[in-house]
Amino acid sequence: MSRYDPAPTERKWQAAWDARRSFASNEADGRPKYYVLEMFPYPSGRIHMGHVRNYTLGDVVARHKRGQGFNVLHPMGWDAFGLPAENAARDKGVHPKAWTLNNIATMRAELQRMGLSIDWSREIATCHPGYYAHQQKLFLDLLRGGLAYRKKARVNWDPIDQTVLANEQVIDGKGWRSGAPVEKRELEQWFFAITKFADGLLSALDGLTEWPERVRIMQRNWIGRSEGLRLTFEVVGRAQPIEIYTTRPDTLFGAAFLAISADHPLAEEIAAKDAGARAFVAECHSLGTSEEAIEGAEKRGYDTGLKARHPFHKDQVLPVYLANFVLIEYGTGAIFGCPAHDQRDLDFARKYGLPVPRVVAPVDSANDGLEIKEVAYTGDGILMNSDFLNGLAVAAAKDEVAKRLEAAGVGKREVNYRLRDWGVSRQRYWGCPIPVVHCAKCGVVAVPEAELPVLLPEDARFDQSGNPLENHPTWKNVACPQCKSPARRETDTLDTFVDSSWYFARFTAPRATIPVDRKAADAWLPVRQYIGGIEHAVLHLLYARFFTRALHHTGHLGLEEPFAALFTQGMVGHETYKDENGKWLFPTDVEYDEQGNARHKETGRPVTVGRSEKMSKSLKNVVDPGGIIDKYGADTARWFMLSDSPPERDLEWTDAGAAGAFRFLQRVWRLVDESADALPLAGARPPATFGAEAARVRTATHRAIAKISADLERFRFNVAVARIYEFVNAVTDAKGTAPDDLWARREALEALAKLIAPMIPHFAEEAWARLGHTTLIVDEPWPAHEEALTREDVLTLAVQVNGKLRGSIENVARGLDEASVRALALKEADAQERIKNALEGKPIRKVIVVPDRIVNLVV
C-alpha cells in the first residue's frame, strides 16, 4: 500500500498539462465556446486565501465545462495599477513598477502551484504599456464620442501633505499621515458620462437573469431612477429664486423649511457676507467627500435668515437653511423639508423647533393618531390640510401639483438619477496617463494616436508630497500637437476601475495591435460565467457594464452586457488571537493544548481566542496558502475550499478542516490503490448480470454522477463534495470480489476519478493512471449516468397526524396512486399503535397525500 504524496504528484501532472498545452484556447476551434473568468487580482504581494477560493471556484467551472466538450477560455492577468504601489514607494523606497512586477512574479508562481487550468499565454498586466497604450486609445475614442469631459469636482485635500487623499486615507476627517483636518478642494477633473446610459443600465438589469438578485437590486438602487418635480421658490427680497427637486410634490403643503447644500452657489454667496454661514460651510467641508461620512454625521443646519414663498400660498414664508445632509450632486442641491413625511426632515425640524404639519393620512386606519411624534409617516394615504389636494391619494396629488406648477411656469417634471457621472481623474503616478495636452491657445488637445502610448516617466520621485507626475521636472512640458507652442501634459492618471472595465475583452486577443480584436471578441464574449467577490457588486460591475456600452457606442465591441452570468463568492475568515497584552497574534504563533485551551507556541502563555473575521493583515488572522500547499498540496487546499461552506457564503479556514481534507484524499487513494490490481482491465465488457451488492454499487455510481453533475451546474460545490463522500463510503462498504463486483467497482472508481477531476485535478490524474489509463483525465469527457440505474422501486412513506410525524410505511411501490396510499394509510393508522394514539380516536377530517413522500391525516 502506498501513501499519496502530493508534492511530486502535483509537479508531475502540472508538467504534463504544460507539455501538452492542455489549457491553451483558440477561437478557431469549432466546439461551442465557454468563457469563464474570475476577477483578476491586485498584485499586493502574495496570494491570499480569498484568491485561492476565487480561483478554485473558477477552475472547477472551467474544467467541468471542458469535460462537457466546450472550448473553454480561462485566462488570468493583473490589476496592476493602484495606490498601494505608490505607498510602498513612499514607505520603502522601492519604485512602484519594480514593486508591482516583483509581486506579480511571486503571485504568478503561487497561482501556478494551484494547478489551475489557465491559458497563461494570454496573461496581461494593466500597468504594462501593451495594455495601457490601448486604454489611452479607448479614452480618446470616448472623448471624441462625447463620453469623456471635464468639470469641476471636489476632492479630499490634505493641507499639510499638499496632496489629494483617497476616502480610505481620511480617518475621522483627518489625513492618515499628517493628521491634519481634511479640506474639500475643487479641481477640474475628467469624467465619463455614465449617466447618459443610466436608463439602459437600469432596464438591462431585468435581462441579467443569471446574476444574483441582490446584485441587481443593489445596482437598481444605486442608479436610483426617480420621477419628481423641479420647482422654484421665490425668495423674499431677492431676484434669484431657489430651485429645488422633490419626489414628493404632493407634500408641498406640509413644507416647513428649505434646505440647501453647503456647496450650493447661494451658500457661497451667503458665506461671503455672513461669518456664521462661513463657519458652517467650513464645518460641512471638514466632513470629507464620502457619502458615508456625510450621511452618518449629525443632521445640522444654519438659518440663513432668508425666507422663501410657498408657491401656492404666497403669504406663507419658509425659512431657508444651509444643511449638511443635502448633497450638491443630487437634484438641484436644494430641497424643501416636509417633516411629517420624511424622517430626515423630521429629525431636522425637531432639532430646530420647526412646525410639523401633517398632510397625508393613512387610508386603512382612519384614527391612527394624526399627530407625528418621533416617526415620520412615509406611506401612501389621502391628502389633508392641503388646499386643492385634499381628498386625493398620494399619486393623484403628485400629478395635480405638477400640472398646476407646470401651468404656472414654476415647475417641471423631471426624471432624476442618484447615479453621478464617473470621475476618472486621479492625481497620482501609478495609473494610466490620460493622453491629452493642455495648450493655452488650443485648449485640451488629444495626443495623436501615432504618438501613443504616453508612457509614465521612470524617474519620478516619491519622497515628496503631491502628484509625482506634477512634480516631475520635464515630463509635463511638451509642444502642443496642434500649434506646436509650449504646452502642458495632463498629469492626472485614470482611476484603476477603468483598467478593470475592459480587461475581459482584451483577454480574447491579448496581443492584438488594436485595443479589441472584434473577431476574437465577438467569438468569445460575453463572459459566460464571471466569478468574484460580493464587494464588487456595485462599482466594478456597474463601471464594466457602462464601459462595455461605451465601447459598443465607439464600435470596439458588438455587445452591451459583458457578463452573462455572475457568481459572487463569500469571504474567507479565520479565528483571531490576542495575547495577554491585547496584541494580535498570527495563527502560526498559537497552539491548543489537550484541554482545548489556546496558548502561545513559544512562551506557553494563554491566548484569547476571538471570533472569526475576514482574514486581514491588521488582525493577523491570515493563513498563507503557500504554507498549506507545502504541507498538504494544492488539491487539499482546493478540496477544503469547496467542502462545507456554500461558495456564496463566508468560509472559515480551520487547520482541522484542512487536515480532514488531506485525510480524505488519503482515504480515497487507499481505496483506488488497493482495488486497482484486482480490477478487470479498462474497457472490459460488462458481465451479463449483476448481484445485489454490485447492483447497489452501480446505483450509487449513477446517482452520484447525476447529482454531482446537477450540483456543479448550480454552484452547489459543498453539496457535490458531500455526495462524493457518500459515494466513496458506498464503494468502500462493498467488499465483494466476484467478477460482477469488480466490474462495478471499476465503473465506480473511474466515475469517481472523473467526478473529482474538476476539484482536485492532480489527484484525479494520479488515480486515473493507477486505474490503468494512459490518457489524461483532463481530456476525458464528463461521465453520463443511466437514468434507469438511479431509481429505486420501493420507498418509505412518512405518516403524519396534523402535520406531525407519527409513523411510517415501509416498502411502498414508487408512484403508487393517491387512492391506494389513502387506503394504505388508513389501514396502518389502525395497525400502528403510535399513529392510533396520536389520532386519539377522533374522526379523520381530511387526508393529504404528497406522492412518494408523506400522507398527512388531519383530525
Next chain:
RNA sequence: GCCCCUGUGGCGGAAUGGUAGACGCGGCAGACUCAAAAUCUGUUGCCUGCAAGGGCGUGCUGGUUCGAGUCCGGCCAGGGGCACCA
C-alpha cells in the same frame, strides 16, 4: 444615516412549502498496537424515561397553511457596499 445580505446541533453545513440536522469536523466508546500516530467499527440535537415512547427544537416575535428552516409583517444581531482601497 442609506441600500443589500445572512442567522439551523459543540462546529461547518444539508433540506422543489412535505420525515429538520444529509455529508464532514469534533466528542464519546471500542478494535488494532508494548505504546503512540495512522487506520477501522459503533455512537452522538436538547430535555425526560429502565424501555417503548413523549416533549422541545432552525436568532426573537406575530401571521398564512393540513403542514413553515423555507412564504408574509415587526424586531434583534452580524456582515458587504456607499462613488479616490481594490
